[in-house]
Amino acid sequence: MQYCKRCTYPIIAVNLAMRDDGVCSGCDVTDEKSSIDWKAREEEFRRLLEEHRSKDGSNYDCIIPVSGGKDSHFQVWYITKKLGLKPLLVTYYTHNYTETAEQNLRNISRAFGVDHYIFTPSLKMVSKMNIAGFRKMGDMSWHFHCGVWTLPFQVAVRFNIPLVIYGEHGFLDLAGQYSLSDRPEFTVRDRKESYLRGYDWNDFVGDEGLTEQDLLWAKFPPDEEIARVGVRGIHLGVYTYWDGNANAKHMQEFGFKPSNEVSERTYRTISNVDDIHENGIKDWLKFVKFGYGRCTDHTSKDIRLGVMTREQGIELVRKYDHVVPRKSLEYFLSMTGMKEEEFFRIADTFHDPRVWWIENGEWWKDNPWGEPSSYGPVHLPKESWVKYEKKSS
Ligand SMILES: [Zn+2]
Known part of the structure; x- marks a missing residue:
């Protein structure tokens, strides 16, 4: 090796x-x-937000998927404190939170004065998905990844919010899957191939007695719905210099706990x-x-x-x-x-x-x-x- x-x-x-x-x-x-002009990137990001935000104040400006950690805090800080926008936070609740993580999750909405949509799937279903994911691919957290890469788009379509802002692009950062010059955005192909290991909700129907109705949260909206709202999923990490250690330190000022x-x-x-x-x-x-x-x-x-x-x-x-x-x-x-x-x-x-x-x-x-x-x-x-x-x- x-x-x-x-x-x-x-x-x-x-x-x-x-x-x-x-x-x-x-x-x-x-x-x-080190060779990127981050000031110019931030300007580019502002223009992108301006294009998609709610112009007349009748809706949220964007969606931020959050799990509650240091990066979630940083994303919400950036959008609210630095740019003055009104996001809707969206969380797929895994039932696997540690005590500190639970406190962090509840802290964000208080610390930044924003609305937070937390979807709590049934514990019975999560327990079955834990076993099914483990047996199928050695990953009991498949349902978690599916929730993170599905629920924000369901909410985007339901509330007509065209912009979903994730944090770092994980595979760009860890593996160099894309260059920063590619400015990669969310794609349905990446969702299935990279994040969901090639599986989708229908692969789980029948496992451990799971039914289609148990898995409604895992269905990605149809293309027509995504096109109707014009939903895009982007990554803040492509537009601003990202340092997880520095974010963790900075966000402790806003109540984030390691x-x-x-x-x-x-x-x-x-x-x-x-x-x-x-x-x-x-x-x-x-x-x-x-x-x-x-x-x-x-x-x-x-x-x-x-x-x-x-x-x-x-x-x-x-x-x-x-x-x-x-x-x-x-x-x-x-x-x-x-x-x-x-x-x-x-x-x-x-x-x-x-x-x-x-x-x-x-x-x-x-x-x-x-x-x-x-x-x-x-x-x-x-x-x-x-x-x-x-x-x-
Ligand atoms: Zn290396």
């Missing part, structure tokens, strides 16, 4: 590309940031803290699949921001990436009634043979510190081991 020689990403991560000299596309796009507990899987206490599984088993499953976890995401970002060296990053990856998050696991098992043994048996089936091989009954993979190591016993039946024979590198 090839690792970027500047950050900590393996080439298999988040669809990134590697240059011949061993630097990844995510690092490349970070370099672009997580007060140390995560089992990463050193950052300001990121991905909204949902108990985001830095928990959902992320541990990413390690099981692709051999890297949240700590690799965070160290890559922080190395690019100049907060730490690659060596420091690698030490953290070594400490955190493989750790099984007990708290999130126990929460998942109690919500779904699944037995721990069954969970690990299913999880084992998701190992990607491009990353993992089996040696003496144990899982092995390469590491950014140069030498391979083993990561525990294999639970798969022996006849399926052939897929995981060590490839000569």
Whole structure:
């Protein structure tokens, strides 16, 4: 496995590309940031908002999808305090909020004096989606991603609000999927292929007894409706310099609270803290699949921001990436009634043979510190081991 020689990403991560000299596309796009005229970009953003806002004050100016974290706070601060507009905040409530995240979510509307539409799906449905997503693709948070990339558009169509403003473009920032000069916007294709792993709501009908009526929140509005309102989804991170660490610090002035507990899987206490599984088993499953976890995401970002060296990053990856998050696991098992043994048996089936091989009954993979190591016993039946024979590198 090839690792970027500047950050900590393996080439298999988040669809990134590697240059011949061993630097990844995510690092490349970070370099672009210093050559962009951010003042001109902000002007461009103002013009875009002016074009789409409610001219006569009879409606909201835009929609901001929020989960409640530091970036949500920053988006709302930017639109209300800096630009003086009237957004409608929209949240798909996952039922997986930590205590601090819940406080942060409730804080935004108070701190910035705005209306907040929180959609609370039934706990019974979420519990079924947790199991179905885990069995289908090793991701119990699929419903969460579907909610984030669907509900704001349902609300946009219902209330005739043509502009939806997301924060950073995740795949641009982490992987360099697009250049900042592309000014990528939301597309239905990205929704399905990148965010929803190629699945849609109808793939879940019948799983765990789920019906179409259970999944109404997951239906993206028809093209005619999107066209009637002229809905566009854009990313604030394309128009203003984005620094998550600085945003977290700044937003504490407006009541944002970093997580007060140390995560089992990463050193950052300001990121991905909204949902108990985001830095928990959902992320541990990413390690099981692709051999890297949240700590690799965070160290890559922080190395690019100049907060730490690659060596420091690698030490953290070594400490955190493989750790099984007990708290999130126990929460998942109690919500779904699944037995721990069954969970690990299913999880084992998701190992990607491009990353993992089996040696003496144990899982092995390469590491950014140069030498391979083993990561525990294999639970798969022996006849399926052939897929995981060590490839000569
Ligand atoms: Zn890199």
